[in-house]
Amino acid sequence: MPEGESADDRRDVILVVDDDEDIARFVEFNLRLQGFDVILAADGQQALELIERERPDLAVVDLMMPRVDGLELTRRLRADPMTAALPVIMLTAKGMTVDKVHGLSAGADDYLVKPFDTAELVARVSSTLRRNKEFREVSPLTGLPGNSRIRREIADRIRGGADYAVGYIDIDRFKSVNDRYGFSRGDDYISALARCLHRAVISVALPPAFLGHVGGDDFVFVCTPEQVVPLTSRVSADFERAADALYDATDRERGYVELKDRRGNIRRAALVTLSIGVTVSDAEKRLTNPLEAMTVASEMKTVAKSQPGSYVAIDRRRGVGDHGYRHVK
Template identity: 40%
Template sequence: MLAFLPKFLYNIMGLLIKFYGGRVVKGRLILIVDDDRFTRRILRDILEKEGYSIIEARDGEEAFRLYKEMLPDMVILDVVLPGMSGFDLLKILRKEEENLMLPILVLTAKGDFEEKIKGLELGADDYLVKPVNEKELVIKVNNLFQRIEHNRMANPLTGLRGNIDIKEEIKRRIKSKELFAVLYIDLDNFKSYNDYYGFLRGDEVIKLTAKILSDAVELVGNDKDFLGHIGGDDFVIITTPEKAEEMCKYIISRFDSEIKFLYDKKDRERGYIETTSRRGEKLKFPFVSVSIAIVTNEFRDFRSDLEISEVAAELKKKLKQMKGSCYLKDRRRG
C-alpha cells in the first residue's frame, strides 16, 4: 500500500503524480483518511476510475504528516479516527491561512446530524454519508474542485469575479446579440487617500465600493446582471441599457453619502485631506469620488471586448476632467 512507503518515496511519487500524471486525467491528488481499509479501497477505486490520484492515511497523525509532505489537492476525512480525531485534524488544517482554500469533504455516519453540523462549522466544505454512494461521491468531488477553482479566480479582497470571468461574460453578451450596457467604474483621488491613510484603510474604500455596486445590481438591476472586479479600484457591471443610468445615479448617491465616513473627523469637517510635498508645498485632495463610463450596443455593433474597453477608455479621459462623482454614456452611432 502507498501509505506505508518511506518518506523519500512519498516525495518522489508526489512529484510524479502531480507533474506527470500517469493515468491522471484531472491532475489532482486526493488524500483519503479513514481507519477502515475497506472504505479506503472503495473510495480509491471510484476516484481512480475518474482519473484522480490517491494517497491514504489510517489516522489523523499519519494524515497530517502526509499532508505536509505531499500537499494534496483535496482531503476526504472520516470524523471517527483512532488517536487524533477527524475534527481535530480539520481544525489544525483550517488554522493555517494557506489551507483555507483546501477542499475538505468529511465522512459521517448515516443519520448522524450532529457530526455533519460540527464538520461544517469547523470548516468542511461538504459531507458524505457512509456507505458512500458512488455517483454522489464523484459529483461532489468534481463540483467542489470547480467551485474552489472559481473562488481562486475571484478577487481576494471583494470576492467578486475577476478578469477572466468579466471577459467571458462580455464575449457571451456580444455573441448572443442581446442589448447590453457595460459600466466601467473607477475611483478618483483614491491614490491620495491610500497614501494618506495607508493601504488597510484603502482596502475599506474598495470593500465599500464593492458593497454599493452589489446593492445597485440587486436593487436596481436585472436578475442576470453581472458584477466583476478588474482589480484595484476598477469594477465592471454588465446590465441592460434601460437600467444603466438609473444604476449610475444610485451608485453615485450612495457613494457620495457614505465615503465621507471613511475619513477622520477633522478631514471630514474640512472636506479634504492635506499633505506636504517633498518641496514643502501644501497639497489638498478632495474626497474620493466615483466615475462611471457607460458603453452600450444600442447604436453600434461590437465584435470584441477589446473594442468595448477602447470606447470606455475614451470616456474615462473625459470623466477625469470633471469634478466629483459623475457618469458619461457613449451615445455615438456607427
C-alpha cells in the first residue's frame, strides 16, 4: 500500500477469470471506467495462483473454462479458510438455469447471464462488494459494526459540522475472567457489555448515538457532547450489575477471584469494572480526523485505567487539564 494511503482509500481489486480474451478485456475496461483495479486470469488454475499473490476483493468467474472451470474454482475457494470469504460472481450461458443453480450451490454470491449489460455488471459488482464489506465489518459476537464503519461515522459527523464526542471503552481486568472461567464465559461478559451499551444508547434518545465494536472487550461510541455523561453513567451502572451476576457465587460474594501465576503463587483480581476515555470536538477545539479522535479517546481510556473502579476520563482538548468522574454503585 503506498505511503500515506489508508485502507479506506485503496481501490477495490476485481479478478476477472475467463478464457475468452475479448470478454475478459471488455469486463476489465468497463470496471476500470468505474474506478476499480482489475487483474485477469485465463482459467481457474491461473486464478488460484493470482489470488494467492494479489488478494483481490471480488472475482468475476466464467463457468466454462479449461483446466479448472468456474464451479471447481469456486469450490476450492470456499474450502480454503484464506479465501472462503472472497465474493464470487458467476458468468453463465443464456437460459441455462441449471448452470445458475450449480454456481450458487458451489458457493457463488451472484450470477450474470451472458450477454450482459454493462450497467448491470457494474451494479452487481458494487452491490456484492458492499454486502460483503458490511458482513465483514459486523462482529459475529455482538452484531455491532467494526473499525471501518466507526471511522465513517466519525467522518460523517465531521462533515456535518456538529459538535461530537468519541468514547473508547474496555473492561478492566478482563483477562482475569478468561483465566478463571475460560473464553466462553469471557464472551458472556463482552455480550453483556454490548447489551448494556445498547440500552444506554437508547436511553440518551435523539440524536441517535452510534455504537461500534473494535474487537475483544473494546467498544466505541459516538454521540453529542451532552450525551456523554448520561450514556457513560448508565452503561457503567448496568454493566457492573450484569458482570457481577456472571461471576460464580463464591467469587461474587468475596469481591475477587483467585488466580495462580506461573510460579504457582495465588494472586487476587478484583471484580471487573469499566474504563472509558472520551474526547470532545466542539467550537473551542475541532477534531477533523477520525483516526485522531479515536486515538485521543484511547489515550484517555489509559488515563481512566489509572483510577480505581469504573472511571470516565474526558479530554475536551482545551489544554492539559483533563477531567473525569468515577461511577459509584
